[in-house]
Amino acid sequence: MTPLQTIQQHFEARLIETHDFRGDETVVIAGGLLTEMALFLKKTPELDFNYLMDLTAVDYLFFAGGRIEKRARFEVVYHFFSLKHNHRLRLKVPVEEQNPEIDSLTGLWASANWFEREVWDMFGIRFKGHPDLKRILMYEEFQGHALRKDYPFNKRQPLIGL
Amino acid sequence: MSETRSMLLNVGPSHPAMHGVVRLVMELDGEKIKNVDVEIGYLHRAFEKMCETVMYAQCFPYTDRLNYVSPLINNVGFALSVEKLLGISIPERAQYIRVLMSEISRVTDHLTCIGATAMEMGAMSVFLYMIKAREFLYELIEEVTGARLTISYVRIGGLKADLPSGFTDKAFKKIAQVRKVLIECDSLLTRNRIFFDRMKGIGRISKEDAISYGITGPFLRSTGVGYDVRKAHPYLVYDKLDFEVPTGSTGDNLDRYFVRMAEMEQSLRLIEQCLVKMPDGAIASDLTGEIIPASQMVDMAKLGETENFIEDEVSLDPTLEGSTRKHHQAINTSDKGVILPAKENTYGNIEGLMNHFKLVMYGHGIQPPVGEVYRPVEGANGELGFYIVSDGRDEPWRVRVHSPCFAIMAALPQCLIGDKMADLIPTFGSVNMIAGELDR
Structure with a gap:
């Protein structure tokens, strides 16, 4: 049984959507289910996702020129990997533009710490329960969040003195 | 009685031992490191944002500048991700050339890492020998790609150019020369008391911590976990080639040195096999x-x-x-x-x-279907993955690069705390931090 089938069997109708485009098994869930899902992924022996390999977000503002409707403006994307079973899973959580906030996974995987800081830095999505949510790649005085689609790529900001 | 306080010591961002630009603020108790704050982002050049503004093929020059010690692996990683998105495959010869060039890059990367670490510990001759060996390999890269560093050699669906005539003989000669240097350096370092004492038991990380931090590559393998993307999710022709995944046991600096040295030998073996097995073009x-x-x-x-x-x-x-x-x-x-x-x-x-x-032409380039893919390759420092979201246009909607350094740098305080201040240099050297990849 693939990880996707195991999850479908356990969560059934609580999943928003699933697909396996090009063999990448993907599950979309609501933010409220994140902590329960993360625990399930880590603790279930037949899943055993001990790696949070990657965590990022995507801004779907005006996606494909407005031709494709998305559930929410942002999606936080998790890539899990299991060393034991050598399988992967992508988990996506839609996040609304108003009050973008989602649970932190720092308690379960240490790698979530810096990844979540980066998502906060680049997209302005807050992580509830993160021990030290501050910018990581940009400096504290930086205005806005650079990877949002409404942030112009050539925008200049004043230099900051030491 | 006088009050005792810990001392704050700032290292970097511009410091000769900080390969690239990164800042460490250390809290010291005498010589002992009590706490470390790692500050990154000094080389942030908005790789991900810029990729959203250009066509797929135009992302290659940007990928060259991620891990600039082994740019070919970044090229291959990005090309494989887009090819997965498109659902196409490439001819066998191109696959062999990609593997060949990736392995040459892996050796140059490991040579730079070990050479620089040894230099910082006083072994200047090792550094010079290793850079000499790297030069032999750069000459090969130069001959094939026309450039040394910003090579942009790989294309989506193939390669820029075929191997030049007479390449096989030259490559075999260079490999023999590199092997000679490796043996020289091995005899200079491995049984060297100073080197040994400064590496053994320093910068330790446990297997569980390494996994929790998402660490991959030689850093993970030094703790005894044999995870290698080339074996776990074989891509290109790695499943047709014979190679081993060297692992350590203690997860300290010395094991990382041994793993890298052993990996170079495996990469040289892979290069030789590619040269022999490659179909004619x-x-x-x-x-x-x-x-x-x-x-x-x-x-x-x-x-x-x-x-x-x-x-x-x-x-x-x-x-x-x-x-x-x-x-x-x-x-x-x-x-x-x-x-x-x-x-x-x-x-x-x-x-x-x-x-x-x-x-x-803009608006007419490579147009993958709407969708998203993640494709990892084994970079020199670990799993290098590209997550690409396409909206059906010729520009990527989102390109995310999972850089192996990022996870290792997050775990750096874990390795340093409890060691002496001078241990920072070998530990940081064995991380092989590449700022271009870390900050993107």
Whole structure:
């Protein structure tokens, strides 16, 4: 049984959507289910996702020129990997533009710490329960969040003195 | 009684031992490190944002600048991700060349890492020897790609050019030279008391911590976990080649040194196997026509003098060498919507010219279907993954690069706390932090 089938069997109708485009098994869930899902992924022996390999977000503002409707403006994307079973899973959580906030996974995987800081830095999505949510790649005085689609790529900001 | 307080020591961002730019603020109790704050982002060049503003093929120069010690692996990683998105495969020869070039890059990366670490601990001659060995390999890279650092050699659906003639012999010679240097350096370092004492038991990380921090690559393998993307999710022709994944046991600096040294030998073995097993390319076919300079061919085509073009070959600028028609089929996919046509077709007939322009004009380039993919490859520091979201246009909607350094740097305080201040240098050296990849 693939990880996707195991999850479908356990969560059934609580999943928003699933697909396996090009063999990448993907599950979309609501933010409220994140902590329960993360625990399930880590603790279930037949899943055993001990790696949070990657965590990022995507801004779907005006996606494909407005031709494709998305559930929410942002999606936080998790890539899990299991060393034991050598399988992967992508988990996506839609996040609304108003009050973008989602649970932190720092308690379960240490790698979530810096990844979540980066998502906060680049997209302005807050992580509830993160021990030290501050910018990581940009400096504290930086205005806005650079990877949002409404942030112009050539925008200049004043230099900051030491 | 006087009050005792811990001391704050700032290292970097511009410090000779901080390879690149990163800042560490250490809290010291005497010489002991009590706490470390790692500050990154000094080399942030908005890789991900810039990729959203250009076409897929134009992302390659940006990927060169991620891990700039082994840029070919970044090229291969990005190309494989887009190819997965498109659902295409490439000819076997191109796959072998990609593996060959990736492994050469892996050796250059490990040589730089060990050489620089040894230099910082006083072994200047090792550094010079290793950079000499790296130079041998850079000469090979230069010969194939035309550049040393910002190579942009890989294309979506193939390669820029085929290997030059006589490459196999040269490569075997260089490999023998590199092996000699490795043996020299091994005898200088491995049984060296100073080197040994400064590496053994320093910068330790446990297996569980390494996994929790998402660490991959030589850093993870030094703790005894044999995870290698080349074995776990074989890509290109790695499943047809014979190689081992060296692992350590203690997860300290010395084990990381041993793992890297062993990996270089495995990479050299892979290079040799590729050179032997690679299917023949252009050399097998021969065209009987004459060799015409590019500008002359364009003029002849304008006047309609194209009768013999099917047999003729164009002579190109050195930077485009190896990309003529006879090489083209052997190293590129046949999908016309992805790969630029052979130069004879671009210069000699209108269909080829249109095909070329359709791929380079904005709004007409490579247009993958709507979807998202993640494809990892084994970079020199660990799992290098590209997550690409396509909205069906010729520009990526989102390109995310999972850089192996990022996870390791997050775990750096874990390795340093409890060690002496001077241990920072070997530990940081064994991380092999590449700022371009870390900050993107």
